[in-house]
Amino acid sequence: MRFDERQKKIRQYINDHNLDGLLVTHLPNIRYLTGFTGSAAMVLVTESETFFITDARYVTQAEREVRGRVVKVENTYPETVGETVTQARLRRVGFESPHMTHKQLRALFDRTPEPVLFVPTEGAVESLRMVKDPEEIQAIRRAVEMTSEVFEEFVQEIKPGVRERDLAVELEYRLRRRGADKLSFDIIIASGERSALPHGIASDKRIDRGFVVCDVGIVLDGYCSDMSRTVHVGNPDSRAREIYDIVLSAQLNCEQHLCGGMKSQAIDALTREVIAERGYGEYYAHGTGHGIGLEVHEAPRVSKTADGQVPAGAVITVEPGIYLPGWGGVRIEDVVVVTETGGEVLTPTPKDLMIL
The missing domain is CATH 3.40.350.10 (Creatinase/prolidase N-terminal domain)
Incomplete structure (x- = not known):
């Protein structure tokens, strides 16, 4: 360094x-x-x-x-x-x-x-x-790739009847066994109606039919990862598919159009406007993302209230979500390197709706 x-x-x-x-x-x-x-x-x-x-x-x-x-x-x-x-x-x-x-x-x-x-x-x-050098980006990339690899192996453990808490323990064990120094935050496993809680830390609730939001990150050699994927247990109905597709469209719109030098609020609008146009704006309960590096939450903030610009060289999360109280929610999150001309998505885990 x-x-x-x-x-x-x-x-x-x-x-x-x-x-x-x-x-x-x-x-x-x-x-x-x-x-x-x-x-x-x-x-x-x-x-x-x-x-x-x-x-x-x-x-x-x-x-x-x-x-x-x-x-x-x-x-x-x-x-x-x-x-x-x-x-x-x-x-x-x-x-x-x-x-x-x-x-x-x-x-x-x-x-x-x-x-x-x-x-x-x-x-x-x-x-x-805020602006990462090449060595830092590589360190973040390694943390992100390890998290993705372990999550993709783990996801089949999400089954009806298993407690959220037990899934979180298993995921942490696999990450540490693979070489993670520690978690970058408490693992979120939120299923069914609890998936409408943006920070639904794993509970004693048992997995049943419906969405399961999984949000996990590690620290590896001092640098953090952060990813969210939402899976569905059982065959999703049309509303579930609609909500998932809206969130994915919002995320892709942001990842395809952000670039260095844009205002934080403008990047946030790339997700927020897609969700609002489909009638779910009031259920998008947080900002689009945040910087990530030595800390899992660091500058720059990407939200509708954030000041300033996001410079080329920043590494941020892009994590739109829709949360419907009493029904459930969806969040999809990647880590993205902001460049002069766009963004490089570091998170390799597929984003098509996974049905378990």
């Missing part, structure tokens, strides 16, 4: 915002900048150096993994940050305001002598993470 290049861009951010340094505390951002895979650290990037601050549990790991000078925490993180800021003669230090609590910030203030000024910042690293 291109850690030196990423840190260089943060130094440009520091210069552009009249800062002497940036304190990074969000672990996915720390991994993005340094390669660190542990669970406790802070990173202080200055115009000339990167200080990697961690405690005794991770010093050896950090010395092996990270790009930057490793600073061991002797007492507390705020104290060590304060000492490092003082030694580096910094005066204006940015911090990630969405990722620090008031208590953490107060402790930092108390342990850093004046005249240091801590300046709130937002999105410095996330704006870089």
